[in-house]
Amino acid sequence: MTVTGPPLIEARGLCVRFGKVAALDGLDLVARPGQVLAILGPNGAGKTTFVRTVATLVPPSGGGLRVRGIDVARDPVAVRREIGLAGQFAAVEPTMTGRENLRMVARLFGHRRKAADAASEAVIGMLGLDEVADRRAGTYSGGQRRRLDLGASLVGAPRLLLLDEPTTGLDPAGRAEVWAAVRSLVAAGTDIVLTTHYLEEADELADQIVVIDHGKAIAAGTAAELKAGIGRDIIEVALAGGEQLGAAAAVLETLTASPAVIDHAGRRVRCQAGGGTAQLSDAIVALDSADIPVEEIALRRATLDEVFLALTGSKKDVPGTKAGSLR
Amino acid sequence: MSQVTAAVSIPAPIARPARPPALSAATAQVAQRALRKYLRTPGLFVMGMVQSALFLFMFRYVFGGAIRAGSAGYAGYLIPGYVATIVLFTGGGIAVAVAEDKAQGLTDRLLSLPISRGALVAGRTLADFTTNGWSVIFTAALGFAFGFRLPATAADGLAALGLCLLYGLVFTVVFIVIGLFAPNAQAAQGISMIAFVLAFISSTYVPPSSMPGWLQPFARYQPVTPMVNAVRSALTGGSHDLAAALIWSAALIVAFTPVAVIRYRRA
Numbered sequence: 001m002t003v004t005g006p007p008l009i010e011a012r013g014l015c016v017r018f019g020k021v022a023a024l025d026g027l028d029l030v031a032r033p034g035q036v037l038a039i040l041g042p043n044g045a046g047k048t049t050f051v052r053t054v055a056t057l058v059p060p061s062g063g064g065l066r067v068r069g070i071d072v073a074r075d076p077v078a079v080r081r082e083i084g085l086a087g088q089f090a091a092v093e094p095t096m097t098g099r100e101n102l103r104m105v106a107r108l109f110g111h112r113r114k115a116a117d118a119a120s121e122a123v124i125g126m127l128g129l130d131e132v133a134d135r136r137a138g139t140y141s142g143g144q145r146r147r148l149d150l151g152a153s154l155v156g157a158p159r160l161l162l163l164d165e166p167t168t169g170l171d172p173a174g175r176a177e178v179w180a181a182v183r184s185l186v187a188a189g190t191d192i193v194l195t196t197h198y199l200e201e202a203d204e205l206a207d208q209i210v211v212i213d214h215g216k217a218i219a220a221g222t223a224a225e226l227k228a229g230i231g232r233d234i235i236e237v238a239l240a241g242g243e244q245l246g247a248a249a250a251v252l253e254t255l256t257a258s259p260a261v262i263d264h265a266g267r268r269v270r271c272q273a274g275g276g277t278a279q280l281s282d283a284i285v286a287l288d289s290a291d292i293p294v295e296e297i298a299l300r301r302a303t304l305d306e307v308f309l310a311l312t313g314s315k316k317d318v319p320g321t322k323a324g325s326l327r
Numbered sequence: 328m329s330q331v332t333a334a335v336s337i338p339a340p341i342a343r344p345a346r347p348p349a350l351s352a353a354t355a356q357v358a359q360r361a362l363r364k365y366l367r368t369p370g371l372f373v374m375g376m377v378q379s380a381l382f383l384f385m386f387r388y389v390f391g392g393a394i395r396a397g398s399a400g401y402a403g404y405l406i407p408g409y410v411a412t413i414v415l416f417t418g419g420g421i422a423v424a425v426a427e428d429k430a431q432g433l434t435d436r437l438l439s440l441p442i443s444r445g446a447l448v449a450g451r452t453l454a455d456f457t458t459n460g461w462s463v464i465f466t467a468a469l470g471f472a473f474g475f476r477l478p479a480t481a482a483d484g485l486a487a488l489g490l491c492l493l494y495g496l497v498f499t500v501v502f503i504v505i506g507l508f509a510p511n512a513q514a515a516q517g518i519s520m521i522a523f524v525l526a527f528i529s530s531t532y533v534p535p536s537s538m539p540g541w542l543q544p545f546a547r548y549q550p551v552t553p554m555v556n557a558v559r560s561a562l563t564g565g566s567h568d569l570a571a572a573l574i575w576s577a578a579l580i581v582a583f584t585p586v587a588v589i590r591y592r593r594a
Contacts, residue, residue, distance in 0.1 A: 055439045077441065081347065085439040089432030093360055095367040107356045108440045110344030119341045136367075152436065157343040 006069030008033050008160050008191050009054060013063035016049050016215075023049035025215035026063065031193050031208070036186055038206030039195045046215040047195035048088070051164040054193070055085045068159060084153030088165040091149060094138030098129055098148050101137055102155050109156025116155070123151040126188075127181050143174030147181050154185070161185065163194035167201060179204055199302070211311060219311050232258075232274040235283055238296040239267050248294075251286050255279065273299065347441035350449075357437065357450025358457075364424065365458050371424075375417050375458075379466050382416070383409055386532065387473050396534055399478060404559075406470035407487060408531035411558040412551060413466045414459045414495045415526045418502040419519030421455045425506025426515035434591075444591045448584070452499055459495035463488070479563045487561040490572065494554055497576045498522070500583040507590040525551045550575040 009031040016024040024046045031037040041047050052058045054067060056076035065072045067079045092101045102123055106116035124133045127147045132140060137148055146166060153161060166182065167175040182205055186192060196202055202209045203223045211219040211226070219226060235256070237248055242264060249260035252271040256279065260271040273279050280299040287294050348356075365371050386405055397404030428434045437447055467488060477484045502519065509515035528546050529535070535546035546552060550572075557572035 052435070055435075057435055057438055077347075080439060080441040083439065085436065087432045087435055089430075089435075091432030091436040093364060093433065095364045096360065100363075104356050104360055105436070105440065108348060108353055108437070108442050110347045110441060111342075115342055115344070122341050154341065156440075157341040 005033065006066065007031060008068060009037075009193060010066045011050075011063065012065075014050075014053070014060055014065050015062035016046075016053055016058055017061045022215055024053065027212065027215060028217055029210050029212075029220075031191075033191050034189075035207040036182075036192045036194070036205055037208045037210065038202035039193065039210050039212060040197065040199065040202045041195075041212040042197055045213045047197075047212065048164055049215075050212070051085070051087075051162050051193075051195055054079075055083055055162055056080055082159045084156060084158030084161045086146075086149045086153040086161070086163050086166060088168050092137045092145060092152060095136060097136055098133045098140070098151075099124065101148060102151055105152040106155035111156070119155040119157070123154050126154075126184065127151045141174065142170045143177035146170065146174065146178050150178070150181055150185075154190075159191065161190050161192045163192060165195055165197070167196070167198070175201075213311075232272045232302075233276070234300055234302055235271050235273040235280060236296075236298050236300060237269045237283070237287065237294055239269075240293055240295045242267050244292045245269055247290060248287060248292050251290050251292065252283060255283055255286055267295075348446075350443055350446050353442040353446035354450040354453065357442075357447055358453040361424065361451055361454035362457060365420075365454070371420050375420065375462065376465055379413060379417065379462065380469055383466065383469055383473060390532075394533060396537075402470075402474040403476075403478065405532065406473065406475040407559045407562055408529075408555045410463060410467045410470055410488075411491050411494060411555045412526045412529070412531050413462050413491075414498045415522035415551070417462045418455075418459065418498045418522060419516055421458075421499060421502035422506035422509060422515040422519045423512045424455075425451065425503055426509045426512045429507070430511055438591070444588055447591050448503070448587045451503055452496075455499040455503065456496050459499055460492050463491045463495050467491070477562065483562055483564045487558045490554070490558050490561055493576055497579045500580055500587060503587050504583050504590065507587060525549060530555050550579065 007030045009029065011027050011029040014024050014027040014029075015022060027046070027050065029039075029050075039047050039050060049058060053060055053065060053072065056072060056079050060073055068082050070078050070082070072079050092098075093104075096104070099120055102120035103116050106119045107113070111119055124130055127150065129144070129147060129151065132144055137145060140148065150163070150166070163182070167178050170178065179201075182192065182194070186205075192205075194201075194205065207222065209221065209223055209226055210217050235252060237252065239245060239248060245262050245264065245267065249262055249269045249271070252260045252269060256271050256273045256275070258272040260269050262269055273283075275282070277299060280297070284294070284297060287297070347353075383406075386409065387402060391401040391405065394401050394405075434447075438444075502522075505518050506515050509518055526532075528538070528542060529549060529551040530546065531551065535543050535552065538546055553568040553571035553575060556568035557566075560567035560569065
């Protein structure tokens with residue numbers, strides 16, 4: 001280990017209960033400085049609760065949670081000086097301009113007026129908000145709004161940036177904007193912990209990934225390690241009609257030697273495939289010679305649903321697979 | 328649109344603040360934000376005034392002819408009560424704004440910053456007291472335009488206005504608490520309707536003695552009636568119900584302020 005000092009975040013058996021519901025149920029997790037950690041999980045897994053607990057918005061009900069060595073339950077005020085929070089709701093004041101928003105948050109971090117102006121200016125430049133800085137945030141595009149939100153969490157130069165689902169609800173252009181911003185922060189040495197339910201996002205941005213479900217960590221590692229555990233890519237075929245789904249599944253199974261999954265409602269067949277694009281070409285040819293009209297065919301990475309399927313070995317609670325039937 | 332690759336430039340170093348902000352600085356920022364939102368949202372600022380004027384117009388000129396109350400004519404009876412209770416009508420906007428901040432994540436952002444929870448409540452109260460104060464003064468001016476005349480000295484008029492402003496502060500805190508407990512903005516709006524009940528079943532519009540017997544105890548003993556009576560009395564230099572009005576005001580502030588601070592801590 002080259003990095004010394006306490007971990008950025010250290011959760012040991014962390015529990016957070018709301019009434020009878022346990023949002024976090026004995027979560028163990030360590031985030032180290034100098035790395036971007038992504039917390040991956042489906043909706044309701046406890047991702048947001050975890051971020052809110054680290055941000056001192058929710059008190060832990062049990063277990064331990066330290067941020068840079070500071071016990072969150074004992075000294076929340078000290079923790080607040082270490083963190084910047086950018087939430088999934090893009091918490092900026094829509095009736096104030098971008099610059100006004102940044103100055104306000106800078107003052108609330110403790111900057112005096114001049115320093116607040118300087119910090120806002122730096123963030124505007126850093127996040128490419130120059131052109132829109134004097135427009136009201138209510139007029140921003142989704143991506144601009146998220147970048148402003150990100151900027152607001154940066155004006156106090158926090159040691160740890162918490163991003164809760166930074167791109168949820170954004171279109172692809174907005175997502176790319178936010179990703180570019182996050183990458184530049186990483187390059188500048190900001191430590192980041194983010195949550196996401198997109199495997200792709202974790203893959204793009206994170207050094208380390210922790211997968212959580214039902215308030216517990218169920219897997220951890222680098223993106224490569226997790227993917228090796230999940231297995232291969234997937235060939236997905238969409239047909240115009242439902243009659244030949246079985247025939248298409250048979251063709252794919254013969255080709256890949258893996259079981260195919262039929263989604264009757266979506267008129268789709270999915271199958272794990274280890275042969276890359278060459279196998280995709282073979283599949284196209286085989287389907288064509290079997291006289292099966294294909295509407296759409298693709299070779300793609302496993303989705304989070306499929307990651308969960310692989311990690312939990314169960315279709316239970318995985319959205320989108322209920323319609324599928326295993327042959 | 329600029330290209331994504333151009334969206335980010337080399338970061339300039341941002342200084343780290345030496346210490347968290349002082350209570351006064353944090354309060355000022357929180358208040359400034361709430362005030363800006365109010366002034367820049369025409370639906371809140373302009374419509375609030377239009378609504379105040381419309382209701383006063385209707386009570387004074389539509390219902391007024393059919394209501395016998397007070398010796399100075401209905402304008403002399405209605406308008407002091409109307410000014411004293413205007414914050415019960417406009418205050419719903421405070422509850423809605425507080426609930427919206429919570430729902431949109433702005434409250435979370437503020438709570439994650441190194442500022443005291445007291446600054447959140449103080450800043451919010453300062454801003455909303457300012458807007459409520461504006462409602463009171465605007466409505467009082469309207470009252471004069473709609474035929475109200477001071478029955479005694481200007482000093483008595485100012486004393487009555489001072490009481491109305493005090494009620495503005497009292498109900499600011501009450502509406503903040505409503506907003507903090509409401510699950511969403513619509514619910515905050517709905518719960519705020521309770522204020523209408525308090526305003527109508529009181530001595531504001533008609534004397535409680537004209538109400539059915541079973542309703543009179545509520546009308547007489549709920550806080551708004553002594554508050555309104557104290558304002559009417561102050562206008563003629565009297566102090567009828569003044570003690571009750573002040574005790575109610577103090578009690579409501581003392582009861583609701585800690586609730587607001589505690590609730591913000593867990594919002």
